[in-house]
Amino acid sequence: MSSTEPPEGHGIEVHLDRLLAERGMTLTELAQRVGVTTVNLSILKNGRAKAVRFTTLTSLCEALDCQPGDLLAYRPEGRPG
Amino acid sequence: MTEEPKLLEPLATAVGFVLKLVIALLALGFVLSLFNSNVHVGWSSGNVCATDQNFLSSTSGDSTLDQMEFLPKGGATVGLHPQFCTSNPSGFQRLLVTFEQLPTLLMAVGSLLWLNALLRRAARDGVYTLRTTAGIKRFGWWLLVGSLVVSAAKAAAQAALLATLTGRATSTAASWLSTWSFPTGMVFTALGLFTFARILRAGAAMREDLEGTV
Numbered sequence: 001m002s003s004t005e006p007p008e009g010h011g012i013e014v015h016l017d018r019l020l021a022e023r024g025m026t027l028t029e030l031a032q033r034v035g036v037t038t039v040n041l042s043i044l045k046n047g048r049a050k051a052v053r054f055t056t057l058t059s060l061c062e063a064l065d066c067q068p069g070d071l072l073a074y075r076p077e078g079r080p081g
Numbered sequence: 082m083t084e085e086p087k088l089l090e091p092l093a094t095a096v097g098f099v100l101k102l103v104i105a106l107l108a109l110g111f112v113l114s115l116f117n118s119n120v121h122v123g124w125s126s127g128n129v130c131a132t133d134q135n136f137l138s139s140t141s142g143d144s145t146l147d148q149m150e151f152l153p154k155g156g157a158t159v160g161l162h163p164q165f166c167t168s169n170p171s172g173f174q175r176l177l178v179t180f181e182q183l184p185t186l187l188m189a190v191g192s193l194l195w196l197n198a199l200l201r202r203a204a205r206d207g208v209y210t211l212r213t214t215a216g217i218k219r220f221g222w223w224l225l226v227g228s229l230v231v232s233a234a235k236a237a238a239q240a241a242l243l244a245t246l247t248g249r250a251t252s253t254a255a256s257w258l259s260t261w262s263f264p265t266g267m268v269f270t271a272l273g274l275f276t277f278a279r280i281l282r283a284g285a286a287m288r289e290d291l292e293g294t295v
Contacts, residue, residue: 036295040295041295043293043295044295048293049293049294049295050289050290050293050294051290051293051294051295052294052295053294053295056295
């Protein structure tokens with residue numbers, strides 16, 4: 001399962017697609033559970049988000065039963081994952 | 082984004098209204114000039130006058146002033162600038178009057194058109210965008226350079242016109258400089274626009290970050 005490539009400027013990868021697949025959950029379902037729009041979750045999933053609110057992170061961790069470290073990972077820029 | 086056009090009010094409405102009014106008046110003036118010989122747009126007719134701002138006569142009251150309405154009180158003086166006029170201006174003198182008035186008119190109409198376009202684009206694309214801030218900066222440069230050029234051209238035309246009416250051989254740099262009035266208001270408006278564009282650019286960057294926040 002490939003994680004989303006981080007955009008330029010930071011080295012944070014978002015593993016939302018992997019967590020969704022592991023839990024058999026769709027993006028729309030997750031959006032309804034955490035109260036964030038599908039568009040915003042899609043931005044997060046595709047690695048186009050510039051920042052994540054702690055409240056959103058809390059809701060995501062609750063809904064996916066995971067830790068922030070499961071959702072986010074740091075990969076130094078230019079280094080293949 | 083839907084609320085952003087409201088941020089441009091009341092300036093957007095006022096500029097749109099004034100621009101339409103100015104264009105209507107200019108069109109009316111042009112049409113009237115075709116049918117009425119007394120109305121001229123961009124080309125002076127009748128008396129051509131120039132005031133010598135360098136020469137100032139000061140008096141505290143005499144028989145001439147007694148006949149005028151602005152009688153000075155005791156101790157007060159009246160300053161008088163001579164105004165030179167001719168009822169039969171030459172083509173060159175008319176041209177100088179046109180050069181004296183037309184740049185100011187073009188600058189004013191051009192600024193209105195530019196500002197109107199800038200506001201419309203900002204309403205369409207968004208206020209907090211780098212494109213809008215760049216537009217504000219360009220408009221600031223237009224005001225800065227334009228006002229300096231227009232005031233210099235106006236002063237040159239005034240000085241040259243005065244030279245033709247006073248019998249001075251030529252208009253000198255000194256007479257031009259004394260006629261020139263520095264466009265303080267416009268220059269500070271332009272500087273204000275540069276600063277406003279910088280502030281708005283920081284706002285645009287913050288807005289961009291906010292839109293990328295989930």
